Every structure is written in structure tokens, then in C-alpha cells.
Amino acid sequence: MAEFESAIETRGLTKSFGAFRAVDGIDLRVPAGTVCAVLGPNGAGKTTTVRMIATLLRPDAGTARVFGHDVVREATAVRSLIGLTGQYASVDEDLTATENLTIFARLLGFPGARAARRSAELLAEFGLEEAAGRPLKHFSGGMRRRLDLAASLIGRPPLLFLDEPTTGLDPRTRARMWTTVRELVGAGTTVLLTTQYLDEADELADRVVVIDHGRVVADGTADELKATVGAAALTVRVDVVELATAEALVRRYLGAESVLTSPDGTLTVSAADTATLPELLMALRAAGIEVRELVLAPPSLDEVFFAITGPGRARRVPEPA
Known part of the structure; x- marks a missing residue:
């Protein structure tokens, strides 16, 4: 599709479910041959937007x-022209990997021999040859996601929708999926x-679009979005049992309204002013909290996300499945 500059263009795309407006006038342009990442809180309208562009939902307007x-x-x-890998695998667990891919190929109009050949090619490409004859109910989550992606590529579509394709995958399988995406692009x-x-x-996107409350609230390269934040990111890791106390001290001494906490005892905060950092460290020590790791780094997309969407925004109704 080299003759088209844009793979996707939307204008005023809108979708409501009853009184709830899930997508509220989205304008989006994705140049051909690029990766566009769409970010947003749960229920922001990401999946609904994808489903409209992929013809699975009819827009109300736009x-x-x-x-x-x-x-x-x-x-x-x-x-x-499209392939779609959703949040949940669209494969049949009682069939083998080969049978699943062959059925998808036949549904796309491939004759028998060509369907079998294309299935074998994809199984090899995604490292699933040894599991080709095994029912999917015996597959790991990562293997199912790889097979689901393989199924979406049977017809070699010029546009691929990946809706949270690595959710729940282990780091090694995620890295493998990233490599596959880079090769496709x-x-x-x-x-x-x-x-x-x-x-x-x-890692992957040429351009990042942030959606919140059904609207595009930021659009640019990752570096452009990071530049809008300006502040450095401070990461502090403590014992998980001290996490709540450490968070309170970080808020107090750094004046931070948004603190991202992780189950492993890590706190991440946007630190526009680090002048009070020594005081914070002394307060943590006085509270008997051991700082296991402290890193001050340039802004990341985490800071961009929190700055743009904000932790205190009203929660939205989850998007329909």
C-alpha cells in the first residue's frame, strides 16, 4: 500500500453506549509503515476506537x-487490508496449532494446499513447529498469544491492530513479541x-497517542511527549512493608501529588525540584527505612502518562467487550 501516505485517518470519531460516551471525537492519523502506540487509563476508549477502525463497531459520528x-x-x-490481535486469543483450544491456522487460512479463501503451506510457514516463523500437532489447551499463555498473532498475519495484511498483545506475558516472551513487531514493520x-x-x-512506537475520557489528549513522538514534562523521574526502592510510610514521606518532602507504587516496593515520582532530596533521605533514615535503590533519571513515558491523565480524574465505565 505504498501509494498511501496514511494507513489510518479518523475525523471526529464518536461512539456512545447509552448515555455513556466512550469515544468523543477522536482525530487520528497513522502514517503507513510506522508503529503508533495508543495509551490511556482503563476505560479511556482505546479498545472501542480500535474496534471502530477495524469495522467491528459502527461509529455514531465522524x-x-x-x-x-x-x-x-x-x-x-x-x-x-487488516489483521487484528485482540486482548484475548481468538483460537480454538480443542484444535491443534496447525488446525487453527489452516481453518483461518481457508476462511480467508486459501485453497487447501496453500492453506497448509502458509500455516507451516507461520508456525516456523513463530517458533511453534514442535507444538504444531498439540491441542492449544496444553499451550502456555505466551504460546497462545504467538499463535493468535500468527493467525492475524495469514493474509499478510498491510495494517495490523495489536490490542494489548503482551498483557500477562513473561518478560522473555514479551521481548520476542517486540522483535516480531519490529520485523513486521x-x-x-x-x-x-x-x-x-x-x-x-x-521501545516500539514511532508515535504515541494518549487517550483519556474518549479524547486525544496528547500526540507526538515519545521524546516530544517527555519534553513536555520537563521534570526528572525519581525511583526509590524500599522494603515492601515500608512502602506506605515511604510514600507518605516522598509526598511530604518532594511535594509530590502523583506517586506510582509497585508491589516490589518501588516508588516512582516526578521530581521537578530535587533540592529537598537530601532531607527526604534523612527522613527515610530517621524512620528506619532502608533505601535499597535510588535513581534519578530523565523523564519517562510514566511521568508523561501521569502528568497528562492525572491520578485524580474520574474513573470511567469499562469499555464493552
Whole structure:
């Protein structure tokens, strides 16, 4: 699809469910041959937006085009140009990996021999050859996600939607998926990626779009978005049992309203002014809290995300499945 500059273009895209407006006038442009990461809190409208562009939901208002084709008036043409890997595997657990891929290929119009050949190619490409004859109910979560991605690539679509494709995967499998995405883009595929992992967006995306309350609230490269924050990121790791006390001290001495905490005892905070950092360290010591790690780093997408979406924003109703 080299003749098109944009793989995706939306204007005023809107979708409501009853009185709840899930997507509220989204304008989006994804250049062909790039990775666009869509970030946002749970219920921000990410999945609903993807489903409209992928012709699975009809917009209430606005327009969306995929390589110049309108997603409503030319839905069949759009479907021939896209692959979709959703949050949950769309494969049959009682069938083998080969049987799943072969069925998808036949549904796409591949004749028998070609369907079998394409299935074998994808199993090899995703490192699933040894498990080809095994029912999927015996697969690990990572193997199922790889097979689901393989199924979305049977027809070599020029546009691939990845809706939180690495959720729940171990770090090694996530890294393998990242490599696959880079290879696809290198071969000319355009990828629209929704993710909860900010490091994933930082690693893969040419452009990052942040959606909140159904609207685009930020759009730019990762570096451009980081530059809007300005503040450095302070990471402090303590014993998990001291996490609440440490968080209170960080808020007090750094004047921080937003503190990201992790189950391993790590706190991350945007530190615009580090002049009081020595006082914080003395307060932690006085409270008997051992600082196991302290890192002051340039802004990350974590800081961008918190600065743009804000921790005190009203929670939204979860998006329909």
C-alpha cells in the first residue's frame, strides 16, 4: 500500500453506549509503515476506537479510513487490508496449532494446499513447529498469544491492530513479541498498538497517542511527549512493608501529588525540584527505612502518562467487550 501516505485517518470519531460516551471525537492519523502506540487509563476508549477502525463497531459520528477506504461504506475492502490481535486469543483450544491456522487460512479463501503451506510457514516463523500437532489447551499463555498473532498475519495484511498483545506475558516472551513487531514493520506493515506497558510504547512506537475520557489528549513522538514534562523521574526502592510510610514521606518532602507504587516496593515520582532530596533521605533514615535503590533519571513515558491523565480524574465505565 505504498501509494498511501496514511494507513489510518479518523475525523471526529464518536461512539456512545447509552448515555455513556466512550469515544468523543477522536482525530487520528497513522502514517503507513510506522508503529503508533495508543495509551490511556482503563476505560479511556482505546479498545472501542480500535474496534471502530477495524469495522467491528459502527461509529455514531465522524469518519475513519484505512488506506483511503471508509470503514463503514467499504467495510469489506477494509477487512481485506487488516489483521487484528485482540486482548484475548481468538483460537480454538480443542484444535491443534496447525488446525487453527489452516481453518483461518481457508476462511480467508486459501485453497487447501496453500492453506497448509502458509500455516507451516507461520508456525516456523513463530517458533511453534514442535507444538504444531498439540491441542492449544496444553499451550502456555505466551504460546497462545504467538499463535493468535500468527493467525492475524495469514493474509499478510498491510495494517495490523495489536490490542494489548503482551498483557500477562513473561518478560522473555514479551521481548520476542517486540522483535516480531519490529520485523513486521521492517517489511512494510503498519502497526496500531494499544498497550498498558509504557516501556513497550517507548521501545516500539514511532508515535504515541494518549487517550483519556474518549479524547486525544496528547500526540507526538515519545521524546516530544517527555519534553513536555520537563521534570526528572525519581525511583526509590524500599522494603515492601515500608512502602506506605515511604510514600507518605516522598509526598511530604518532594511535594509530590502523583506517586506510582509497585508491589516490589518501588516508588516512582516526578521530581521537578530535587533540592529537598537530601532531607527526604534523612527522613527515610530517621524512620528506619532502608533505601535499597535510588535513581534519578530523565523523564519517562510514566511521568508523561501521569502528568497528562492525572491520578485524580474520574474513573470511567469499562469499555464493552
